[in-house]
Amino acid sequence: MRIGWNKVNSCSVLVVGLHLGSNPRHARPCLGDNAGDGDSSMNMVRVKRVLLALIVLLVFAQLVQPKRTNPPVVPSRSLEAHVQVPQQVQPILKRACGDCHSNETVWPWYSHVAPISWLITSDVNDGRNRLNFHDWEAQKSPEEATKNLASICKEVRNGGMPPLMFRIMHKESRLSSEDINAVCSWSQSFGPPSQSAGQGN
């Protein structure tokens, strides 16, 4: 008991001394009883606090779950209902593009983990808004639709689509040069890609 009091007393004296502008080094033995290397142990405390804050943030982030939708497929609205798609090309579009440009997205387990879930759902929403093979009627105009079809070749040839990150995570989405040639001869039948299409990937 007495030792405790002594400690507190000497400590408060040192802290007061510190406040009065005395050499802060005197305060060190009092701030922690493990007063060996004060700086590095303070740094460790800080690192631990930051890590703890990050973990708490990650846990709370899970509460914000974006909507992972797969709207119903209406065959009459699909690309195939409007445009002739060669048999060889159909499965390529499905396996390499379907997760972002169709209504049959296969949502991987990590699409349920924030913050990755936010990035994936926003990619799928953007991709579907641009072109959705299951909702070709959503294209703004026939000209826009043709322009998009024509720019597919350029996208797959220069590696813009599917996006690199997706290709890394989904081996089956990588295209052989044979796949690219098949997609391109179909896509190019809709004309040359427009200047504005496919920029900035």
Ligand code: HEC
């Ligand atoms: C991981 C999701 C994802 C996959 C897989 C994917 N895309 Fe995309 N795609 C997007 C997003 C997001 C956009 C809109 C933003 C952009 O242009 O980068 C887009 C845009 C496009 C555009 C319009 C580009 C422009 O700027 O005019 C074309 C064409 C396209 N994709 C074709 C494809 C094709 C073909 C495949 C498969 C070989 C494919 N995409 C696979 C996400 C994806």
